[in-house]
Each structure stands twice: as structure tokens, then as C-alpha cells.
Amino acid sequence: MKRTKIYLGLVFAAIAGIILVAADHIDAPTSRGTSADVADFYAFEPTLGSDNTTFVVDLQSNVLPDLAYGTFDENVLTEINIDLDGDLVEDVIIQAIPRNGRMYFFGPVAPSQTGLNSQVMVGSPLGDVEISGSTATTETTNSGVQLFAGPRQDAFFFDFFQFNAVIGGMAPGGFKTADEAEDTFDGANTMSIAVEIPNSMLGTPNSQNALGVTVYKTWVTTNVKQ
Template sequence: MKQSLKFVFGLSGLAVVLATLIAADHIDAPSSAGTSADIADFYAFEPTEGSNNTVFVVDLQSNVLPDLAYGTFDEDVLTEINIDLDGDLVEDQVIQAIARDGKMYFFGPTAPTQTGLSSMVYTDFLLGDVQISGSTAIVETTDEGVSLFAGPRQDPFFFDFFQFNAVISPELGSAPGGFLPVGEAADTFDGANTMSIVVEIPNSMLGVPTATNALGLSVYKTWVTTNRKQ
């Protein structure tokens, strides 16, 4: 496996989404838009109340309307989940995912040797791998209790895109009523997919969370980046 993945060392940052719990950032810059380097949504949460696990969900490539072809994971793009454990907004642990020959390989969690927008693949810290799903979801669970998934999932983002464009249109009167009420708004992304990467991992493998959310719960400060081979 190391031989098949060694070419990806040395990558530079394309996109970043920061979240304490949930963040959305649909359609990034032209260099990444419409590819699996384009970060749509990032979620981090407990799977059940009181669980000792954390689930990370990265949704990529969002600007696809229903009935159009969906892409796949770019083998030259590294997705990296960054975790800050001491509050300085610098990653102390990283979990990496990169596609190769129909599988998604995961590495980490490990302390990175370099931080910021440049990265390398830590192939000495293989977390596991999973076949990239098609119409049927495939989940692999490792002996350490880590569950892994990669593949298309329905876009969870509800957004009336065309009404939004009408509201912000410079032409006066194009949407005098503003946004439509519940029941009348259309979910533009209904039926569209994102390319999703999911990791459920025991907190004992990550370290102790040091941040506190609005509910007073201890959480990880975490964000996701995509990096392309240079």
C-alpha cells in the first residue's frame, strides 16, 4: 500500500471549513469548485448522547443539480480533518483520507510534522480503508472500533437557490416578498448528492476535548482542509 500511495507527498491547501459543531460552505473557488476538493459541509458530533465516540462527516462536491452526473473522489486530493486540543487553533491531531483504486484510505490520528495549508500523507499511521460506495453503502469497522465510509450521500443542505438569486438580484421587484415561507420554498438540492467521507472514532484515540460549546458540553475544535498534489 505504501508503494501505491507514496506519490501524494507534498500538497498545498485548496479550501478550508472551520467548525466547532457544524459548518456549511457550498461552492468554493474556481480551482476547486465542482471537484472533490470543494468542501460543502463539515459535521462533528456524538453519535448518541453520552457516547465516547465522535463522528466526523465531510461532504464534498455540492454544486450538482438533480439528474446530472456526479463525480468521484480525485486521487490527487487529500482530505484532512484537523483537531485542536489546546485552544490555539493549530492542529494537534489530523485524520487524513485519500482515494486510490476504488478505495478510500485513512491515516492517523497523529500529530502532524507540519501545520497550516501544506501537508503530507502519514502512511505510517494507517487507520483503515473502505471500498468507495456506489448505490449501496459500504461501512468498514476496524478492530479499534473505528467506522469508515466514503461515497455519494444525499445533500442534507436545504436551500431555495433560485429564490435566493431572485432576492439578491439587482433588478428591483424581482422578489418583493423576499424568501418564500415554509411549504412554498423549493429544495433545489433535493435528489442531489455530495461525495461524503465519514469517520466514527473513539475519543480515546483523539485526546481530551478542551473547548466548550453553547450548551456547556465539551467539544473538539475541528476543521477540514483539502489539499491537491503539487
């Protein structure tokens, strides 16, 4: 089995079971403007009480409406890490890596190693999907897994310019109200990877959140080939 060693870039966390978002737009200098730059990570039930979990990773966030979106870097592996026993160490991973216009997914499988290094688990294929352009393309596998990769509008509402004015001391009135604020990223794209997968393929978590709901503890990393 051939595996490719890669080096960890960025880490973002979320908790499945309730919608929880981790956001970190354009502030990682070494990955800024590339598909190694993690913007948002979502993990949630697609419908209330569903037996599936949906993971969405938004990459390359510094794309204002008047700029074109980029492409997925073939040297970057995106890895969704899932902790089942609450020790904050990944027990199961789902990987995505682009090749020749398609996004290939692997897992869910126990990682060959945990922590800062990872390997492409080519022995555990999950499926693949054509990377979308202006029209969204999805793929559903025989296991009921739905896959997507391509540009989508940035779902993160943020008044970026007012934020800069506030932290720069140029806005004595502070932040604008919800009605006055402007969504700087309205119409802008991120490069998104989405997986909807049956929970039976992930395993049974035994962790609970603050509300007493049993959840998957999950985070995403981008990894660059050494």
C-alpha cells in the same frame, strides 16, 4: 517513511460536542465541481453521551438531481484537523485519500507540520474502505472505527433559485416561508467521507463552547498535490 507533499485548498470549521455545520456550496472557482470543493462539514456525537465522535465531510456539491455525481480525485487529500488545547492550531489530524476505488485513512496522529501545507502520514494507517456506488459500504476496524466514502444525498436544505432571485432584486417579497421554500438539492448527491472514532483515540480536549460544554475544535481542509 514516504510522505507526499500537498498544497492547501479550502478550510471549513465545526465544533464537536454539539452539532455544528459549516457550509460553502459551489463558490470556490478553482475547485468548483471537483472533490476538492468542500460543501459541508459535520462533527457530532453519534448518540447523546457517546464516547465516540463522528466526522462527515461532504464534497463536490454542485450536483443537481438531473446530473451524475463525480468521483474522488486521487490528487486530493482530505484532512480533518482537531485542536485539543484551544489555540486553533491542529494537534491531531485524520486524513483520507483515494486510490484505485478505495479510500485510505491515516491517523489520528500529530501532523508533521501545521498550517497551509501537509503530508500524507502513511506511517499511521487507520483503515480503508471500498468507495461506495449506489449501495453504501462501510468498514469497521479492530479499533472500533467506522469508515465510509461515496455518494450520499445532499443534506443541505437550500432554496437556491429563490436566493438568487432575492440577491438579484427579482423577488420583492423576499425569501419564502419554510412551508413554501423548495429544497433545490433534494435528490442531489455529494461525495461524502465519514469517520466515527472513539474519543480515546483523539485525545482529551480542554476547550469549552459558549454553553460550557467541553468540545473538540475541528475543521477540514482539502489539499491538492503540488
